[in-house]
Amino acid sequence: MKRFRVFLLEDDINFGGVLRSYLEMKEFTVQWETDGATALERFHAGETDLCILDVMLPNMDGFSVAVGIRKQCPSVPLVFLTARSLKEDVLRGYSIGADDYICKPFDTEVMLMKLRAILRRGGETSDEGRFQLGSFTFEFATRTLQGSAGPSRLSPREADLLKLLCLHINELMPRELALQTIWREDNYFTRRSMDVFIARLRKLLEPETRLELISVHGSGYRLILHG
């Protein structure tokens, strides 16, 4: 059995040390970093099977590190470690694409189970946030639109908007909903901005003729996938 490699980011020397020992005892290989900024430099894609990141760090917080890691390696599983049980933290973690989170103080057995469950999944990221659009596959977490003629990377806004359209596929996606959830404001400028992104998505989706992104004047848009 292959030894799994864990990237551990934890500023607390004592706790981090204990955790490392425990994981090594359980047959993991551990790379332990204590500082957020240097951690990112030392992280190398392909050398890690799973990341455990403390959220509360003195230098650079765990979420920022997570974003940086995601950029280098979109598929590596992320687990957040936090003493806080603040709602916004958990939601924020999941929105980045966290695979799980663990609250301190925690039961080592439970943690181990969670880690094993994640690793067992293998590289297969769960199909949440993955949408099939005819010959396209849109993966929200990595903002990738995989088409028959190669993949495209979407910008954050493009991805947000496309996701919303996918969630309402073949139905009306109200303009207001997008402005509310993505732009957080509904005025002349945000509306025009949204129009620009709709045009970009149209261009991106153009190769698949079964897809149609039509406007419903005064109400919103409809992403239609023809049979």
Added chain:
Amino acid sequence: MKRFRVFLLEDDINFGGVLRSYLEMKEFTVQWETDGATALERFHAGETDLCILDVMLPNMDGFSVAVGIRKQCPSVPLVFLTARSLKEDVLRGYSIGADDYICKPFDTEVMLMKLRAILRRGGETSDEGRFQLGSFTFEFATRTLQGSAGPSRLSPREADLLKLLCLHINELMPRELALQTIWREDNYFTRRSMDVFIARLRKLLEPETRLELISVHGSGYRLILHG
């Protein structure tokens, strides 16, 4: 709109709390249980529109709880929540009659859409705002009139008026009602404007010969669907 009641079984205090807050924010009423065994005792048929059950629980697992719930109330939709995305789990869940499966990590918006989709199915609210007019299907939300010879798209006013006529199908739809609710004013000009829209609707509905939109002089209109 009726508030939906969700029965939530999740042992993780933090995660459960977050989920409850989120669902309550989205206008659901939540009954949150943390223990499988006691959850079953506290579950009461008829008080719940949908169940969200974590699969991995310390005491009694989510599947057993599901079976118990199904015994009491065979029709309530079940959604399983799991960190694992193992095939056997998914299959087992569906064999019990799960309506959907949500794997952690999940996107809150995706989850929300799944829940809404399930509730829509059960609550037969799906044909709310959808009318069958002979060979035509009129969908108010998208302002689409689906005919045998392709769809037509209606303007907001046309859709409003057609909806009003559909709600009074085969009966009199008083002129005044339309002017009051759609135009919000009853004068010479709004009356003439309404006449124009009636003419447009007639042209749109023309292909279906069983449909007749007749005027009742001095009173209003009648949309008749012949037998």
Added chain:
DNA sequence: AATAAAGGTTAACGGAAGGTTAATGTTCGA
């Protein structure tokens, strides 16, 4: 039957919303 009132139909107008591309800020990492 004559007349007035209501309705039918079509076309045209003008304002608003949307489409599209380019330019301009802004942010963030190298």
Added chain:
DNA sequence: TCGAACATTAACCTTCCGTTAACCTTTATT
């Protein structure tokens, strides 16, 4: 600090849509 990536703003054009006008037909009234 320079440049790349990205969102926003601008500019210009097209489409949509409710209203109004014009002219015609039907219905009710006397």
